[in-house]
Amino acid sequence: KAGVTQTPRYLIKTRGQQVTLSCSPISGHRSVSWYQQTPGQGLQFLFEYFSETQRNKGNFPGRFSGRQFSNSRSEMNVSTLELGDSALYLCASSLSGGVSTDTQYFGPGTRLTVL
């Protein structure tokens, strides 16, 4: 069974631009979560989607948004990029999103660099 895939793996943007990252979950998984990883702030939860609905959201500004499609694939968008948005963005999928009962499988991440 294929794992979680994220595209692109690396991305370079300039301040003020916007970016869209994609995540394809493991087949059959309906929950997709996004995390931002930076050296200074560590791993921080962005949001979680289940069956095309955002169920939970972390403490990030409105520039960060996401969506989920009917095939469970998810995208996240960051508008008006800032230097501080440079990070590794990780996507994780699970059957139903209940981390206490499911296992979250993480993708390899998308490394975003903002110049």
Add this chain to the structure above:
Amino acid sequence: AQSVTQLGSHVSVSEGALVLLRCNYSSSVPPYLFWYVQYPNQGLQLLLKYTSAATLVKGINGFEAEFKKSETSFHLTKPSAHMSDAAEYFCAVSNNAGNMLTFGGGTRLMVKP
């Protein structure tokens, strides 16, 4: 709100020595706790998780962790370190709804030959 503290951002051990990575949690309700490992340029891989079934949890690659409510701790151990264990390790706690993880700051484990 739940939180997790990992003591020691860097830990160095010799090959064959005991590995002990510390994690303390803060939670108002019985937590679900996790340990993840991240190898360079890769995502996170689940090592083990505590869901109140047993206080001693065995995971993959010979790792285990013991939940101690009185100490609010969930330390990760491995009796004998291998070179391949060199990686960054994250302790995490889930929210009450079970759909969000809060991670500790991570501990980078270095294994000396």
